[in-house]
Amino acid sequence: MEATTKQFRKRNAILTCLRGTMLHPSAEMVYEMLQETNPDISLATVYRNLALFRSQGLIQSLGTVNGSERFDADTHPHVHFVCTECGAVMDLPQVEPPLSLGAAAEESTGCQVQGCQLTFTGLCGSCKSKMKEETS
Amino acid sequence: MEATTKQFRKRNAILTCLRGTMLHPSAEMVYEMLQETNPDISLATVYRNLALFRSQGLIQSLGTVNGSERFDADTHPHVHFVCTECGAVMDLPQVEPPLSLGAAAEESTGCQVQGCQLTFTGLCGSCKSKMKEETS
DNA sequence: ATGACTGCAAAGACTTTGCATCTTT
DNA sequence: AAAGATGCAAAGTCTTTGCAGTCAT
Numbered sequence: 001m002e003a004t005t006k007q008f009r010k011r012n013a014i015l016t017c018l019r020g021t022m023l024h025p026s027a028e029m030v031y032e033m034l035q036e037t038n039p040d041i042s043l044a045t046v047y048r049n050l051a052l053f054r055s056q057g058l059i060q061s062l063g064t065v066n067g068s069e070r071f072d073a074d075t076h077p078h079v080h081f082v083c084t085e086c087g088a089v090m091d092l093p094q095v096e097p098p099l100s101l102g103a104a105a106e107e108s109t110g111c112q113v114q115g116c117q118l119t120f121t122g123l124c125g126s127c128k129s130k131m132k133e134e135t136s
Numbered sequence: 137m138e139a140t141t142k143q144f145r146k147r148n149a150i151l152t153c154l155r156g157t158m159l160h161p162s163a164e165m166v167y168e169m170l171q172e173t174n175p176d177i178s179l180a181t182v183y184r185n186l187a188l189f190r191s192q193g194l195i196q197s198l199g200t201v202n203g204s205e206r207f208d209a210d211t212h213p214h215v216h217f218v219c220t221e222c223g224a225v226m227d228l229p230q231v232e233p234p235l236s237l238g239a240a241a242e243e244s245t246g247c248q249v250q251g252c253q254l255t256f257t258g259l260c261g262s263c264k265s266k267m268k269e270e271t272s
Numbered sequence: 273a274t275g276a277c278t279g280c281a282a283a284g285a286c287t288t289t290g291c292a293t294c295t296t297t
Numbered sequence: 298a299a300a301g302a303t304g305c306a307a308a309g310t311c312t313t314t315g316c317a318g319t320c321a322t
Contacts, residue, residue: 007295007302027287042304047287049302064200067285067312079237081247094244095237098254101215105256108230111217114258118234120241122250143277143320163312178279183312185277203287203310 013038014049018059018073024080024089026068062089063117077116083124085131092120149174150185154195154209160216160225162204198225199253213252219260221267228256 017033018025025033031046050071053059062070062080066087077099079092095118102113123131153169154161161169167182186207189195198206198216202223213235215228231254238249259267 005296010303040304044288044305045303048289051288064205064286069200069286079241081241081245081249083247084250090245092241092245095241098234101231101234101254102256105215105217105228105231109217109226109228110261110264111219111256112259112264113217113256114220115256117253117255117257118237119253119255120238120247120249120251121253123248125246128246128248141321146278176279180280180313181278184314187313200311205311 010038010041010045011049011052013041014046015053015058015073018050018053018071022090024062024070024072026065026070028068030071062119065089079118079120081120081122081124083127084121085123085127088124088127090124095120146174146177146181147185147188149177150182151189151194151209154189154207158226160198160206160208162201162206164204166207198255201225215254215256217256217258217260219263220257221259221263224260224263226260231256 013034014030017030021033023029027043027046027050030050031041031043034041034046050059054061054071057075059071059073060075062072064070065082070089074091077097079095079097081090081092082088097116097118099116102116105111106113149170150166153166157169159165163179163182163186166186167177167179170177170182186195190197190207193211195207195209196211198208200206201218206225210227213233215231215233217226217228218224233252233254235252238252241247242249
């Protein structure tokens with residue numbers, strides 16, 4: 001089985017890491033999370049495999065938060081919240097992505113819509129609390 | 137008037153440039169567009185003033201497209217389309233941003249929503265045509 | 273004089289790439 | 298032997314910053 005051979009052990013570790021976290025991590029974050037189980041992994045390998053997975057459609061990029069690209073193993077269309085204070089990214093499964101609007105966009109512009117990204121920004125719960133403390 | 141003094145001439149040129157284009161340009165693009173009228177401007181000045189304008193709420197960032205941050209002088213909530221092929225960014229004024237969903241997000245997560253960004257991705261008209269030519 | 277804006281070059285942060293090595297077939 | 302995966306270090310982009318010079322009050 002591919003997963004167990006030495007050749008693909010690190011590649012699999014990266015994908016497994018991404019699939020097992022809710023943090024929507026950056027390459028660096030994946031690298032750090034893997035230190036425990038794969039202390040000999042290289043950051044270049046993380047970057048290379050993330051690029052590979054994305055080209056295969058196994059993962060998607062959420063764009064850049066505070067200078068670093070963030071990745072998500074969930075490729076279904078769904079909505080995100082990004083904390084502008086600490087950079088935390090979380091899913092908003094309660095909110096429905098307005099995919100239907102894509103058709104309207106196509107009609108009016110002649111573009112071919114392939115993806116839709118809805119992101120809310122603001123303060124996460126803990127940063128909101130911190131702000132309150134500081135002002136009080 | 138501030139605009140006419142030498143001290144603010146470049147700062148104003150940058151803001152004016154941004155307000156007068158639909159391209160949602162990057163810092164580099166602004167720099168290049170200004171070459172004609174301000175050939176002695178520095179790229180650092182463009183970066184510095186874009187950061188200033190953003191901190192003042194005069195402009196907003198759309199995030200990163202192909203590695204470069206893109207800016208928009210229109211700070212009203214509105215929807216964008218990004219061409220994944222050529223990096224073109226355009227407004228979709230026909231599509232209404234789903235601001236109302238923000239309240240739902242706040243309730244269910246305890247976050248404080250401050251902004252909302254809806255972006256459709258795909259192929260713009262001209263890239264769509266090019267793709268067709270290549271396959272035919 | 274003092275504070276503000278700019279250019280230039282250096283530094284910084286994030287990401288990609290070339291090359292040698294090791295693994296699998 | 299050939300193709301693929303990885304580590305390391307170098308290179309590449311984009312962006313920020315320190316400093317000296319200039320402008321305005």
